[in-house]
Amino acid sequence: MQSRYNPAKIEPKWQNVWEKGRIFEVSEDESKPKYYLLEMFPYPSGRIHMGHVRNYTIGDVVARYKKMRGFNVIHPMGWDAFGMPAENAAIKAKSHPATWTYTNIAQMKEQLKQMGFSYDWTRELATCDVSYYRWEQLLFLKMYERGLAYREKAYVNWCATCQTVLANEQVEAGLCWRCSETVEQKEMSQWFLKITDYADELLEYCDRMPGWPERVLIMQRNWIGKSEGALINFPMEDSEEHIQVFTTRQDTVYGATFMSLAVEHPLSLKLCQGKPEEAAVKEFIERTKRIQRSERTSEFFEKEGVFTGAYCRNPMTDERMPIYVANFVLMEYGTGAVMAVPTHDQRDFEFANTYGLPLKVVVNPPGAELDVDGMEEAYEEDGVLTNSGEFSGMGSAEARKAINQYLESTGLGEASIHYRLRDWLISRQRYWGAPIPMIYCDKCGIVPVPEDELPVVLPLDASLTASGGTPLPTLKEFVETTCPECNGGARREVDTMDTFVESSWYFMRYTCPDYQKGPLDRARNDYWMPVDQYIGGIEHAVLHLLYSRFFTKVLRDMGMVGQDEPFTNLLTQGMVCKETLRCPEHGWLAPEDTDEEKPEVYQCRKCGTVAEIGRKEKMSKSKGNVVDPGDLVERYGADTVRLFCLFASPPERDLEWSDRGVEGSARFLNRLWRLVYEERQALQGVTSYDSSHPLEGELRALHRKTHQTIKKVTEDIEQRFHFNTAISAVMELVNAIYQFRSDDNHDPQALPVLRLAVEMALVLISPMIPHIADEMWEVLGHENSVVEEQWPQWDEEAIEEEKQLIVVQVNGKLRNRIYVSPSASNEEIQETALNDERIKTFIGGQPVRKVVVVPGRLVNVVI
RNA sequence: GCGAGAGUGGCGGAAUUGGCAGACGCACUGGACUUAGGAUCCAGCGGGCUAACACCCUUGGGGGUUCGAGUCCCCCCUCUCGCACCA
Numbered sequence: 001m002q003s004r005y006n007p008a009k010i011e012p013k014w015q016n017v018w019e020k021g022r023i024f025e026v027s028e029d030e031s032k033p034k035y036y037l038l039e040m041f042p043y044p045s046g047r048i049h050m051g052h053v054r055n056y057t058i059g060d061v062v063a064r065y066k067k068m069r070g071f072n073v074i075h076p077m078g079w080d081a082f083g084m085p086a087e088n089a090a091i092k093a094k095s096h097p098a099t100w101t102y103t104n105i106a107q108m109k110e111q112l113k114q115m116g117f118s119y120d121w122t123r124e125l126a127t128c129d130v131s132y133y134r135w136e137q138l139l140f141l142k143m144y145e146r147g148l149a150y151r152e153k154a155y156v157n158w159c160a161t162c163q164t165v166l167a168n169e170q171v172e173a174g175l176c177w178r179c180s181e182t183v184e185q186k187e188m189s190q191w192f193l194k195i196t197d198y199a200d201e202l203l204e205y206c207d208r209m210p211g212w213p214e215r216v217l218i219m220q221r222n223w224i225g226k227s228e229g230a231l232i233n234f235p236m237e238d239s240e241e242h243i244q245v246f247t248t249r250q251d252t253v254y255g256a257t258f259m260s261l262a263v264e265h266p267l268s269l270k271l272c273q274g275k276p277e278e279a280a281v282k283e284f285i286e287r288t289k290r291i292q293r294s295e296r297t298s299e300f301f302e303k304e305g306v307f308t309g310a311y312c313r314n315p316m317t318d319e320r321m322p323i324y325v326a327n328f329v330l331m332e333y334g335t336g337a338v339m340a341v342p343t344h345d346q347r348d349f350e351f352a353n354t355y356g357l358p359l360k361v362v363v364n365p366p367g368a369e370l371d372v373d374g375m376e377e378a379y380e381e382d383g384v385l386t387n388s389g390e391f392s393g394m395g396s397a398e399a400r401k402a403i404n405q406y407l408e409s410t411g412l413g414e415a416s417i418h419y420r421l422r423d424w425l426i427s428r429q430r431y432w433g434a435p436i437p438m439i440y441c442d443k444c445g446i447v448p449v450p451e452d453e454l455p456v457v458l459p460l461d462a463s464l465t466a467s468g469g470t471p472l473p474t475l476k477e478f479v480e481t482t483c484p485e486c487n488g489g490a491r492r493e494v495d496t497m498d499t500f501v502e503s504s505w506y507f508m509r510y511t512c513p514d515y516q517k518g519p520l521d522r523a524r525n526d527y528w529m530p531v532d533q534y535i536g537g538i539e540h541a542v543l544h545l546l547y548s549r550f551f552t553k554v555l556r557d558m559g560m561v562g563q564d565e566p567f568t569n570l571l572t573q574g575m576v577c578k579e580t581l582r583c584p585e586h587g588w589l590a591p592e593d594t595d596e597e598k599p600e601v602y603q604c605r606k607c608g609t610v611a612e613i614g615r616k617e618k619m620s621k622s623k624g625n626v627v628d629p630g631d632l633v634e635r636y637g638a639d640t641v642r643l644f645c646l647f648a649s650p651p652e653r654d655l656e657w658s659d660r661g662v663e664g665s666a667r668f669l670n671r672l673w674r675l676v677y678e679e680r681q682a683l684q685g686v687t688s689y690d691s692s693h694p695l696e697g698e699l700r701a702l703h704r705k706t707h708q709t710i711k712k713v714t715e716d717i718e719q720r721f722h723f724n725t726a727i728s729a730v731m732e733l734v735n736a737i738y739q740f741r742s743d744d745n746h747d748p749q750a751l752p753v754l755r756l757a758v759e760m761a762l763v764l765i766s767p768m769i770p771h772i773a774d775e776m777w778e779v780l781g782h783e784n785s786v787v788e789e790q791w792p793q794w795d796e797e798a799i800e801e802e803k804q805l806i807v808v809q810v811n812g813k814l815r816n817r818i819y820v821s822p823s824a825s826n827e828e829i830q831e832t833a834l835n836d837e838r839i840k841t842f843i844g845g846q847p848v849r850k851v852v853v854v855p856g857r858l859v860n861v862v863i
Numbered sequence: 864g865c866g867a868g869a870g871u872g873g874c875g876g877a878a879u880u881g882g883c884a885g886a887c888g889c890a891c892u893g894g895a896c897u898u899a900g901g902a903u904c905c906a907g908c909g910g911g912c913u914a915a916c917a918c919c920c921u922u923g924g925g926g927g928u929u930c931g932a933g934u935c936c937c938c939c940c941u942c943u944c945g946c947a948c949c950a
Binding site: 173214215218219222223225227229245246247248249260303327328329330332333334335337338339340341345346347348418420538541542647648649650653654655656658660661663664665667668670671674715716719720722724725727728729730731732735738805807809811812813814817849850851852854857858860861862 | 867868869875876878882887890929931943944946947948950
């Protein structure tokens with residue numbers, strides 16, 4: 001053993017031992033409980049970043065801990081390997097996306113190995129491998145058979161920068177989630193997956209997943225956006241036709257005084273035909289259609305409308321309702337037509353005031369009566385119906401049910417449920433993705449590729465051009481094919497699938513990555529699934545996590561898997577942030593753009609201005625505040641980096657990077673190393689204390705601390721993944737050991753007690769810093785890896801203090817501390833407290849009104 | 864606007880069930896060792912007032928419940944995230 005801790009030497013040594021011993025390779029074993037620990041797989045960008053390191057370190061601690069607890073732990077890793085960055089990088093480097101991707105995978109795999117993560121690498125998969133996406137193509141065909149995949153012409157989100165369409169989930173506030181450019185609407189024929197078929201189940205199970213963070217469930221519920229209401233038909237005044245609306249406020253239908261249509265609504269143009277209003281309506285529609293949807297749906301966008309010249313009738317009151325086209329009505333929600341109730345909807349209220357439309361109160365607040373003339377805003381709450389025929393006097397909730405019944409019995413409408421969730425658009429006009437296995441035949445139309453002709457292999461001889469866009473349509477040998485039905489000439493689909501399709505089922509494929517007969521081996525999948533603990537970033541709260549839930553349910557209905565939900569417990573870790581430096585003139589500054597004048601004072605290298613120390617921001621290249629894990633590992637070793645990531649904050653919170661904090665972590669490892677180095681000879685051949693001899697004094701105290709630490713670390717990991725407090729508990733134990741050592745102790749039990757304390761410190765912290773733990777474990781004479789040890793159990797008896805500290809308060813203020821025997825009764829504790837000299841002076845002879853005794857904690861004397 | 868979360872020393876954070884606020888670490892200060900110290904060890908470290916003890920104040924602000932509140936309730940402020948004309 002070297003006197004100095006040298007991670008560069010011991011870390012590769014142990015990584016090698018683990019790999020050779022294949023200790024993280026697992027197979028199904030019915031004799032053990034299984035535990036599936038999964039972290040979100042990375043996109044192979046080339047180098048791992050701190051976000052990966054944090055995510056995977058958290059996962060690794062749990063995986064190692066669970067293994068020590070006797071679980072059969074599956075802990076796989078792979079690559080989310082299709083996607084645009086590969087195309088852009090290939091154009092830039094004049095290479096091929098495949099070359100770029102596989103080179104990156106090799107580099108990143110090496111980096112992950114250097115971190116010492118306990119992956120079962122035999123299960124590795126890359127989604128760009130034909131061996132993976134061939135099964136995805138099969139799943140697509142099965143979905144097509146069941147009507148869950150369909151092609152439709154629709155207004156879709158188009159990102160001009162990325163040269164592709166996007167799913168609704170991939171548009172954030174009107175911007176592309178990847179490049180942040182404005183998304184346009186384009187009418188195109190595209191492939192969709194029918195996630196809306198599962199809307200209700202996806203929503204319902206949000207209430208049955210106690211292992212998920214509430215805020216993720218809330219985001220999913222909001223995204224699905226279920227609204228219960230009614231479809232109501234409003235007859236046209238001068239024809240047999242009607243306008244159908246969806247409303248959640250059918251209790252206000254008697255107050256509907258006009259109608260609003262979306263500009264895209266087919267009736268909008270039709271109704272004004274030949275009328276004097278025609279020109280104005282057309283102009284309005286054209287003008288509105290030109291405006292970006294993101295702008296149209298902005299809060300600040302002015303609500304405008306135009307009268308069509310046509311009228312319909314309120315089916316309940318038979319009153320005449322003018323029909324308007326309005327810019328705030330969305331064609332894609334409900335029916336694209338809204339019954340306007342200005343008294344009970346703020347938007348309609350404002351619209352009615354602008355255009356001088358009539359108001360009619362039909363819902364009163366409980367115990368009050370509204371007056372149309374004095375109204376300054378709409379009354380949107382539930383209340384008691386008035387002016388509503390036979391429904392007057394009913395409460396809103398009751399009236400909604402009654403009106404639904406009435407609508408159904410008269411044929412005027414029906415109860416209805418609408419969702420905000422739209423079907424998942426999966427076509428992408430990109431090259432580096434899984435081809436959609438479909439063929440277009442002029443004679444037979446859309447024809448699926450027969451299963452036995454799968455896979456449709458993505459041609460690798462394509463060359464990308466700097467202008468962007470997919471080269472697939474130009475590849476004759478790919479596009480031109482024969483129709484499986486008529487054998488005539490036909491064309492292949494040239495779009496590829498959204499890469500979120502790959503990530504929707506990779507976690508299931510990990511259970512049987514070598515399976516050749518289908519996407520999933522049901523037996524193996526049944527053993528391992530569901531994922532017991534999934535760990536990843538919050539940014540996938542809706543996207544990946546919703547799609548994966550959908551896929552799991554579809555595969556269940558196909559009989560391929562046995563679970564309703566893929567992820568039992570979800571942990572969303574916070575971001576890794578760091579302080580930023582900013583020059584007023586040159587913007588964000590990376591450390592290499594600055595000179596450090598004095599400590600903590602930095603100057604912009606371009607202009608010499610003192611840089612402002614900016615706020616903590618998520619690490620990103622553009623802000624110049626990234627820290628490269630590779631550099632850190634080289635400098636401090638993986639264990640230090642792991643330790644800092646875990647120690648600096650609990651997993652779900654943001655982690656603030658601190659170079660000094662990293663030094664502190666390194667210092668702790670050195671301290672641990674020295675402890676074992678200096679005691680190695682004394683402890684040689686010593687057997688750990690086994691509780692057979694009674695202990696006194698400081699020996700007893702150290703042994704107690706040892707068991708208290710076992711308990712604290714176990715509970716912190718088991719109950720709440722709070723590794724920061726678990727680590728601080730081990731630090732306390734190490735401090736206690738140092739204290740103990742500095743006193744000469746000649747008790748024959750001293751070395752056994754010391755050895756137990758040292759070993760427990762190593763075992764308890766081994767999931768966090770596995771390399772140094774194994775090295776020191778070996779120094780102490782063990783032959784196996786710590787991860788193959790059983791997790792220790794604490795002894796409640798050893799934990800018990802011989803003297804219990806009791807805090808004594810007078811009128812709630814801390815006045816003294818006393819010690820009592822743990823077996824003391826409340827009366828005895830009270831008596832000791834009241835007889836305490838200091839307490840007596842605080843009471844000062846005043847009558848004691850009350851004494852509160854909390855055993856084991858405090859006494860409060862009230863005077 | 865709606866929804867969720869957060870606000871504790873110079874900093875990261877701890878206090879798990881209402882019971883000693885500030886564990887652990889960083890930074891800082893003093894000392895020891897030393898040719899040297901950016902290594903290591905020891906000690907101190909919320910603020911006020913102190914020679915020291917003692918005492919007083921302190922968990923964004925204000926009120927309340929309670930013997931007792933960082934923790935529970937009400938009001939307000941600030942920040943972060945999500946949604947946002949959804950009929």
